[in-house]
Amino acid sequence: MLVAGNWKMFKGAHEARNFATRVRHLPERTAGVEIVVCPPFVSLQATLEGLGGASLVRVYAQNVHWDLDGAFTGEVSAPMLLELGVTGALVGHSERRQHFGESDETVRMRAEAALEAGLSVIACVGETEAEREAEETESVLARQVGVLPRHDRLVIAYEPVWAIGTGRTATPETAQEAHAFIRSLYDAPVLYGGSVKPENALVLLGQPDVDGALVGGASLDPVSFEAICLAGAEAARA
Numbered sequence: 001m002l003v004a005g006n007w008k009m010f011k012g013a014h015e016a017r018n019f020a021t022r023v024r025h026l027p028e029r030t031a032g033v034e035i036v037v038c039p040p041f042v043s044l045q046a047t048l049e050g051l052g053g054a055s056l057v058r059v060y061a062q063n064v065h066w067d068l069d070g071a072f073t074g075e076v077s078a079p080m081l082l083e084l085g086v087t088g089a090l091v092g093h094s095e096r097r098q099h100f101g102e103s104d105e106t107v108r109m110r111a112e113a114a115l116e117a118g119l120s121v122i123a124c125v126g127e128t129e130a131e132r133e134a135e136e137t138e139s140v141l142a143r144q145v146g147v148l149p150r151h152d153r154l155v156i157a158y159e160p161v162w163a164i165g166t167g168r169t170a171t172p173e174t175a176q177e178a179h180a181f182i183r184s185l186y187d188a189p190v191l192y193g194g195s196v197k198p199e200n201a202l203v204l205l206g207q208p209d210v211d212g213a214l215v216g217g218a219s220l221d222p223v224s225f226e227a228i229c230l231a232g233a234e235a236a237r238a
């Protein structure tokens with residue numbers, strides 16, 4: 001079971017450090033759950049400092065470039081992240097795909113380079129509302145999952161785009177169906193993302209093919225993030 005908080009473009013260094021200080025002991029109460037936070041690049045260092053060396057909470061970046069270094073303005077490489085103490089990265093988040101021209105090919109390149117360098121990867125996939133209505137969900141997922149490198153440090157996050165930041169969570173049955181389909185293509189843990197909240201976390205995480213959550217909005221408040229991690233521990237025990 002893995003619960004990851006994607007802070008998106010929220011929390012500068014000061015706020016990130018305070019949050020990290022609040023949650024650094026959380027893993028002691030959430031047996032069976034790996035906890036990850038994904039701050040903005042500029043807050044990675046402060047988050048790591050707030051957690052302190054001994055915390056089991058892991059810090060991932062929200063993106064990573066495919067080259068080790070070079071003339072790529074605005075990008076950050078895997079060795080730079082590893083040097084800080086960052087242990088993983090998200091790739092292919094739908095907001096990157098929608099607003100920043102991320103393609104299946106660049107997602108593949110980012111994932112491959114990150115894994116090769118030694119990072120863990122959470123690769124995000126998911127259909128838009130129009131694709132679901134056109135009954136293209138499975139073909140979209142097959143295309144997005146198909147390009148991902150096979151690796152035991154890769155985890156997939158199923159994030160239906162229509163459920164992100166909308167309060168419209170996928171029903172547990174819809175999530176389960178998509179997760180089972182993804183797992184038939186790629187045998188890796190599959191996280192669910194899209195309006196996960198303390199109120200719906202337990203039922204979602206209780207589905208047989210839901211191996212964790214990638215949480216946006218509800219990960220920004222330490223109280224609700226903690227509640228979701230505790231629900232993960234309860235689901236892991238069941």
Ligand code: 13P
Nearest residue numbers: 006164165194195216217
């Ligand atoms: P919300 O939890 O805010 O819907 O965001 C989901 C998400 O995009 C996590 O990566």
